[in-house]
Amino acid sequence: MSEFLSVKDLVVRYDTDDAVVRALNGVSLSLQEGETLGLVGETGAGKTTLARSIMGLIPSPPGVIESGEVLYGDEDLLKVPERRMREIRGKHISMVFQDPMTSLNPVMTVGEQIAEVLQNHENLHGKEAHCRACEMLEMVGINADRAGEYPHQFSGGMKQRVVIAIALACRPKVLIADEPTTALDVTIQAQVLEIIKRLRKELNMTMMLITHDLGVVAQNCDNVAIIYAGEIVEYGTVHEIFKERVHPYTIGLFDSIPKMNEDVTRLKPIVGLMPDPTDLPCGCKFHERCQYCTEECKERVPEMVQLSPTHQVRCIHWKEVAAK
Amino acid sequence: MAQTQKVKARSLGQEAWRRFKKDRLAIIALCFLVLLVVAAFATLVIDLVTQGEFYDQYVVEQDLLKKLDGPSLEHPLGMDEFGRDILLRIIWGIRYSLFMGMIAIIGAIIIGTVIGSVAGFYKKVDNVIMRCMDVLLAIPSILLATAIVAALGPSLPNVVIAIGLANIPQFARIVRASVLTIKGQEYIEAARAMGASDLRIIAKYIIPNSMAPLIVQGSVGVASAILSIASLSFVGLGVQPPTPEWGAMLSNARTYMRDAWHITVMPGAAIMLSILSLNIIGDGLRDALDPRLKN
Amino acid sequence: MYKFVLKRIVMLIPVIIGVTFVVFFILSVAPGDPVLTILGDGATDEAIEQMREELGLNDPLLIRYVNYIWDVLHGDFGLSYKTRLPVSDQLLARFPNTLLLASCGIVLAIAFGIPLGILSAKKQYTFLDNVATVGALVSVSMPKFWLGLLLVLIFSLNLGVFPSQGMGEGVVGTLHSLVLPAVTLSTGFMATIMRMTRSSMLETIRQDYISTARAKGIKESQVTIRHMLKNALIPVITLCGLQFGHMLGGSMITETVFSWPGVGRYVLDSIKTKDTPAILGCVILMSVSFSIINLLVDILYGYVDPRIKSQYKAGKL
Numbered sequence: 001m002s003e004f005l006s007v008k009d010l011v012v013r014y015d016t017d018d019a020v021v022r023a024l025n026g027v028s029l030s031l032q033e034g035e036t037l038g039l040v041g042e043t044g045a046g047k048t049t050l051a052r053s054i055m056g057l058i059p060s061p062p063g064v065i066e067s068g069e070v071l072y073g074d075e076d077l078l079k080v081p082e083r084r085m086r087e088i089r090g091k092h093i094s095m096v097f098q099d100p101m102t103s104l105n106p107v108m109t110v111g112e113q114i115a116e117v118l119q120n121h122e123n124l125h126g127k128e129a130h131c132r133a134c135e136m137l138e139m140v141g142i143n144a145d146r147a148g149e150y151p152h153q154f155s156g157g158m159k160q161r162v163v164i165a166i167a168l169a170c171r172p173k174v175l176i177a178d179e180p181t182t183a184l185d186v187t188i189q190a191q192v193l194e195i196i197k198r199l200r201k202e203l204n205m206t207m208m209l210i211t212h213d214l215g216v217v218a219q220n221c222d223n224v225a226i227i228y229a230g231e232i233v234e235y236g237t238v239h240e241i242f243k244e245r246v247h248p249y250t251i252g253l254f255d256s257i258p259k260m261n262e263d264v265t266r267l268k269p270i271v272g273l274m275p276d277p278t279d280l281p282c283g284c285k286f287h288e289r290c291q292y293c294t295e296e297c298k299e300r301v302p303e304m305v306q307l308s309p310t311h312q313v314r315c316i317h318w319k320e321v322a323a324k
Numbered sequence: 325m326a327q328t329q330k331v332k333a334r335s336l337g338q339e340a341w342r343r344f345k346k347d348r349l350a351i352i353a354l355c356f357l358v359l360l361v362v363a364a365f366a367t368l369v370i371d372l373v374t375q376g377e378f379y380d381q382y383v384v385e386q387d388l389l390k391k392l393d394g395p396s397l398e399h400p401l402g403m404d405e406f407g408r409d410i411l412l413r414i415i416w417g418i419r420y421s422l423f424m425g426m427i428a429i430i431g432a433i434i435i436g437t438v439i440g441s442v443a444g445f446y447k448k449v450d451n452v453i454m455r456c457m458d459v460l461l462a463i464p465s466i467l468l469a470t471a472i473v474a475a476l477g478p479s480l481p482n483v484v485i486a487i488g489l490a491n492i493p494q495f496a497r498i499v500r501a502s503v504l505t506i507k508g509q510e511y512i513e514a515a516r517a518m519g520a521s522d523l524r525i526i527a528k529y530i531i532p533n534s535m536a537p538l539i540v541q542g543s544v545g546v547a548s549a550i551l552s553i554a555s556l557s558f559v560g561l562g563v564q565p566p567t568p569e570w571g572a573m574l575s576n577a578r579t580y581m582r583d584a585w586h587i588t589v590m591p592g593a594a595i596m597l598s599i600l601s602l603n604i605i606g607d608g609l610r611d612a613l614d615p616r617l618k619n
Numbered sequence: 620m621y622k623f624v625l626k627r628i629v630m631l632i633p634v635i636i637g638v639t640f641v642v643f644f645i646l647s648v649a650p651g652d653p654v655l656t657i658l659g660d661g662a663t664d665e666a667i668e669q670m671r672e673e674l675g676l677n678d679p680l681l682i683r684y685v686n687y688i689w690d691v692l693h694g695d696f697g698l699s700y701k702t703r704l705p706v707s708d709q710l711l712a713r714f715p716n717t718l719l720l721a722s723c724g725i726v727l728a729i730a731f732g733i734p735l736g737i738l739s740a741k742k743q744y745t746f747l748d749n750v751a752t753v754g755a756l757v758s759v760s761m762p763k764f765w766l767g768l769l770l771v772l773i774f775s776l777n778l779g780v781f782p783s784q785g786m787g788e789g790v791v792g793t794l795h796s797l798v799l800p801a802v803t804l805s806t807g808f809m810a811t812i813m814r815m816t817r818s819s820m821l822e823t824i825r826q827d828y829i830s831t832a833r834a835k836g837i838k839e840s841q842v843t844i845r846h847m848l849k850n851a852l853i854p855v856i857t858l859c860g861l862q863f864g865h866m867l868g869g870s871m872i873t874e875t876v877f878s879w880p881g882v883g884r885y886v887l888d889s890i891k892t893k894d895t896p897a898i899l900g901c902v903i904l905m906s907v908s909f910s911i912i913n914l915l916v917d918i919l920y921g922y923v924d925p926r927i928k929s930q931y932k933a934g935k936l
Binding site for chain 2: 633634637638641642645646648756757759760761762763764765768769771772776864865867868869871872875886887890891898902905906909910913
């Protein structure tokens with residue numbers, strides 16, 4: 001397995017009228033071929049910004065990529081010309097967006113929308129592209145007869161299947177799924193995840209699954225990155241994160257979900273709110289909410305500590321935390 | 325902590341004003357408009373104090389020796405076709421153009437609000453009222469105003485009535501739409517459960533909640549009303565000479581356009597600047613009252 | 620779909636009846652006796668009474684209205700009080716001129732308004748956008764009669780490029796004389812269309828499906844044309860239809876400035892001479908055209924927006 005797609009020290013900010021929003025503050029992660037990486041974090045932690053940066057879809061203005069690299073093979077996607085980037089989008093790297101309700105063009109039939117990406121990347125014309133689009137629909141479990149219908153005639157789960165069909169039409173090597181199930185009903189969530197899982201195996205794709213649902217991570221991912229206020233705070237295999245987590249934030253996340261095997265009367269939420277990205281605290285970004293916080297945490301930004309070849313954590317007091 | 329509470333305590337109006345203040349162009353426009361209003365009141369006071377003497381002597385009195393004189397230090401905007409100072413006439417004309425436009429729209433808003441809330445609130449009459457409004461909306465407003473003036477005869481009050489009437493349907497529609505949305509909200513149910521009467525609900529809940537679109541539409545409405553008054557006066561259906569209404573001034577100036585450019589340019593510029601500032605204020609208000617619409 | 624069109628046409632009938640009645644009512648309650656207008660002050664009582672009977676003025680309002688509409692349906696708009704000639708002849712001669720002016724106006728407004736709006740939205744916050752936005756604001760605020768006079772001042776009196784009055788002979792002459800009135804009529808509407816296109820585009824650019832389209836790796840021009848425009852222009856179509864109606868109905872100012880021989884000028888001339896049948900004919904003709912255009916836009920809307928189309932099919936509208 002080789003390093004396939006990696007992000008190095010990515011810093012992204014948004015300049016708005018009122019303030020500068022620091023969305024990503026030096027994020028590094030890497031995906032091996034065939035691996036599924038789960039990216040977990042609260043709303044506003046920078047998950048979507050990271051996904052969009054990889055796709056080269058940061059809206060600018062207001063978005064500014066300050067520094068960093070996104071390496072795909074030996075190309076830096078932040079530096080390749082737009083023409084090359086267009087070849088990569090949809091063909092090499094695809095993305096499934098969060099809200100299927102708004103991700104489809106309301107005035108084009110779903111068939112046309114799937115066929116469009118095929119026409120673009122595989123030089124297919126009219127009928128051929130249409131046939132392939134129908135195949136794709138069947139593949140995600142939608143009857144091919146419905147290719148001529150418009151998005152408003154589909155339910156939410158069906159729309160998300162169409163979005164997946166668009167993303168996978170050209171058999172991309174990497175799929176970035178940005179909270180693909182958040183906007184769906186629980187029963188539909190399972191179906192959609194099942195489809196993604198199945199197709200990932202069939203097409204042997206590398207995947208980055210963005211979510212805030214740890215259950216989804218456990219079922220689907222090989223590795224997990226926990227992101228907080230634009231920084232990766234803990235990074236490891238699923239086993240390491242689920243069994244040997246050492247960052248206070250990760251621990252907090254796990255404590256705030258109910259467990260089957262323990263009898264607790266109350267869940268333990270993480271106290272406080274995520275810091276305002278226009279006004280991030282000095283030092284460790286989590287210190288205001290952390291029970292292990294010391295003066296050092298308020299002043300010094302902790303660096304990533306390598307615990308094992310696969311496990312990293314960004315905490316000064318990780319030993320104390322682990323000892324508990 | 326104390327500070328955050330203070331921020332939250334700001335009312336919707338204060339919040340909107342805070343946002344509006346940031347829009348520099350809108351503030352300039354507002355200042356210009358305030359200046360016009362002050363000038364208009366000043367002329368009213370002057371007329372009262374001098375019992376119309378000043379008006380007769382400088383605004384209406386003709387001085388054919390100076391006719392069509394170009395802009396000079398003494399008369400910055402020049403003289404018109406009868407040798408009257410154009411600047412003074414424009415200033416005296418503010419009350420006709422600006423005030424009459426405002427009166428027409430305020431009247432239209434009041435009547436439109438009553439009609440709209442009745443229609444939105446009482447299902448029985450809703451259909452009848454709104455079909456009537458649809459019919460009125462199906463006639464281009466300037467055409468409707470023209471027809472009304474044609475029936476009532478050309479004069480300033482009739483023009484104001486005509487433009488007011490022609491503007492009622494759009495305000496009625498806005499109010500009805502907000503009534504229909506607001507009526508379904510829980511807090512209206514709650515008010516009802518506490519025994520509030522229909523009239524109280526309309527006055528206390530419905531009207532304040534439909535203020536934002538009314539204010540925005542109102543400021544744009546005043547602009548178009550001014551335009552309509554000036555247009556009707558221009559074609560001879562509105563204010564009659566020698567009253568210094570801007571549209572009427574332009575209408576007279578047409579004949580002398582060949583000889584003196586300034587008599588067509590100046591009154592028109594006055595109309596344009598006031599409408600421009602009202603439109604800018606309208607845009608600013610819309611952004612301030614509904615920041616989601618701002619792109 | 621034809622069912623929907625039929626339904627819309629049926630729904631139009633009460634609106635037209637309402638519009639014509641309102642106009643008829645307004646102009647019938649006008650103070651001043653039309654008979655005196657025709658016969659002059661020196662007429663005998665007998666002559667007046669005879670005239671009243673002839674014009675049907677002694678019937679109740681509703682009967683007069685029904686009679687009038689009945690005649691209008693047969694192409695008879697009555698006789699002008701002033702000239703005692705059929706109003707329909709005048710309308711027939713003048714309506715094409717107004718239609719020509721309004722059509723040129725809307726074509727100009729669309730041809731410049733929509734591309735400028737798109738450009739302005741695509742280049743938001745650039746110099747070009749600022750210039751276009753401010754220009755649009757100024758154009759919207761510009762009184763038509765003033766703009767017309769300024770154009771005459773510059774292009775007719777000073778440069779002598781275009782005629783300032785009337786309608787020229789032949790195709791070239793007509794077009795030549797059409798330039799200034801059409802520009803005058805269209806400027807405000809152009810700005811409105813531009814502003815609407817811009818805000819609609821900006822609204823569309825933010826939509827998620829634009830990200831989806833970009834993520835497909837298609838060219839930006841394709842994204843703009845296929846995904847943004849198709850969605851952004853739907854509300855603009857309605858606006859253009861409405862604007863066309865307003866141009867037809869509101870062309871009287873422009874027609875007055877340029878002495879354009881259209882319906883708008885006819886109505887103003889008739890108002891000055893208190894020629895009620897003529898006023899009635901003009902206003903009814905224009906209001907009905909306005910309603911018909913709105914109907915056409917409504918139908919067009921159904922064809923462009925699949926969401927509305929399927930609602931039609933389901934019979935929900």
